[in-house]
Amino acid sequence: EKSGYDWFMRKEIFEQPRAVADTLLGRYSDNGELVLDEIRIGPEELRRVDKIIIIGCGTAYYAGMVAKYVIEHWTRIGCEVELASEFRYRDPIVDANTLCVAISQSGETADTLQAIRHAREQGSKVIAICNTNGSTIPRESDAVIYTHAGPEIGVASTKGFLTQLIACYLLGLFLAQVRGVKFGDEIGAVMDELAGMPPRIQRLLDGADEVYGLAHELIDQGDYVFLGRHVGYPAAMEGALKLKEIAYLHAEGFAAGELKHGPIAIINPGMPVFVIVPPAGRDQLHDKVVSNIQEVRARGARTIVLAEEDDGEVDAYAERVIRLPRVSTLLQPVLAVVPLQLFACELATALGNDVDQPRNLAKSVTVE
Ligand code: BG6
Numbered sequence: 001e002k003s004g005y006d007w008f009m010r011k012e013i014f015e016q017p018r019a020v021a022d023t024l025l026g027r028y029s030d031n032g033e034l035v036l037d038e039i040r041i042g043p044e045e046l047r048r049v050d051k052i053i054i055i056g057c058g059t060a061y062y063a064g065m066v067a068k069y070v071i072e073h074w075t076r077i078g079c080e081v082e083l084a085s086e087f088r089y090r091d092p093i094v095d096a097n098t099l100c101v102a103i104s105q106s107g108e109t110a111d112t113l114q115a116i117r118h119a120r121e122q123g124s125k126v127i128a129i130c131n132t133n134g135s136t137i138p139r140e141s142d143a144v145i146y147t148h149a150g151p152e153i154g155v156a157s158t159k160g161f162l163t164q165l166i167a168c169y170l171l172g173l174f175l176a177q178v179r180g181v182k183f184g185d186e187i188g189a190v191m192d193e194l195a196g197m198p199p200r201i202q203r204l205l206d207g208a209d210e211v212y213g214l215a216h217e218l219i220d221q222g223d224y225v226f227l228g229r230h231v232g233y234p235a236a237m238e239g240a241l242k243l244k245e246i247a248y249l250h251a252e253g254f255a256a257g258e259l260k261h262g263p264i265a266i267i268n269p270g271m272p273v274f275v276i277v278p279p280a281g282r283d284q285l286h287d288k289v290v291s292n293i294q295e296v297r298a299r300g301a302r303t304i305v306l307a308e309e310d311d312g313e314v315d316a317y318a319e320r321v322i323r324l325p326r327v328s329t330l331l332q333p334v335l336a337v338v339p340l341q342l343f344a345c346e347l348a349t350a351l352g353n354d355v356d357q358p359r360n361l362a363k364s365v366t367v368e
Helices: 008-014 016-024 043-048 059-075 110-121 159-178 184-195 197-206 208-217 232-247 256-261 285-298 312-317 329-350
Strands: 051-056 079-083 098-104 125-130 143-146 223-228 250-255 272-276 302-308 320-324
Touching (some): 008 016, 016 197, 059 079, 059 232, 110 125, 125 159, 197 329, 223 256, 232 250, 232 329, 272 285, 272 329, 302 329, 320 329
Parallel strands (some): 125 143, 223 272, 272 302, 302 320
16 A cells, blocks of 8 residues: 555655664663663673674665664674675685674565574574564564564665664674673663654754755756765665665765775766765764865766764755765764655656666565
C-alpha cells in the first residue's frame, strides 16, 4: 500500500522520522542505561574484543563506514569495514577476540551470509544489524540488533539505511558502556541527541520541494560528483549510489580530501558537485571542505552544498545551499543523506524510471 505516494521509495523516504523513532524505542532504561536485550553475548566476552570487523554490501556497507568512525571514536577498539564480497576471499585475520558486525536490511544477502559463516568458523562472534525478523543472517549470528524500519519495498534502500545508522550508534554506545569507557551522562547526552533526530529529519522532508526543483534543473547532466569527509564521506558515497541505482546515471562519491590526488581532474564546467560540509567545530575539517568547494567552483562546477543552517562561510562558493539542522559531527549523515535520497528519487521519476524496481537490480541478492 503506497498510501497516496506514487512510489514505495518516496513513501519510505517520508517514513524515516517514524522508522528512526521506532528503532530507538525501548533502548534506554529509566536508570540511564542503554539496553540491547537482543545482544546475547556476555559482557565478559564483549570486554575481550580487541578488533571489530564490519561487513555489508551496497548501502549497508556505507552504513558500516559510518559505524567505523563512530565505534572507534566511542570505544577506542580498532574497527575495520569491508565489503562482504571481499572479506571472505582474502584470508582475513579473525579470531575469538574479533567481533564481526554484519549489516543487512534483508538478512538474506549471500555475500554477507558467506562472510559471517567464515568469521564464525574462525571462532569470531557475530552481531547482525538487520531489518527482517527471522531472516537467515540473524539466525546464523550470535546476536542481532533489529532495525524497526518496517518492510522496505523499494529496491534502493532509504529507511533501511537511516535505521542501520541508528543501530550502529546504539551498538557503539552499548560497547562503550559495557567496557566502561563511557558513562551515564555521556551516553545520556548522545541518546538525547538521537531522540531529537526524527523532528530534524522531518524538517528536511518538509523542504522536499526545493530539492525536487533542483532535481529538475539538473536533470540532463552527464556526470554527478558527491564529496564528503569523515562521516560525510560515506554519506557522499550513498548519495552517488542512489543516483546510479535508480536514475542510471554516472555518479561518483569521493573523499573530499582526495580531490587534489586525482578526482579534481574530472571536474568540468557545469558539472553538478554535491558537497557535504561538516559542522563548524573545533577541528579543521569544516574549513578544509569549504576550500574544496572553492576549488571545484573555480573549475566551473555547479556547487550544491549541504551545510549547517547557520554556516555562512559556504555562501560565497555555493550555487545552492541545502541547510541541515545542527547536530554533532558523528550524527550528521542521518540528516545529510535525506536530501540526496529526495534528489535521486525525483530525478529518476522525472526520467520515467521505475524507482521501486530499477533495471538490473534485485532487493536481495541471494547468490554470490
Ligand atoms: C543490493 C541491493 O543488491 O544489496 C542494495 O540492490 C542493497 O540496495 C544491498 O543495499 C545490500 O542488501 P542488504 O539486504 O544485505 O542490506
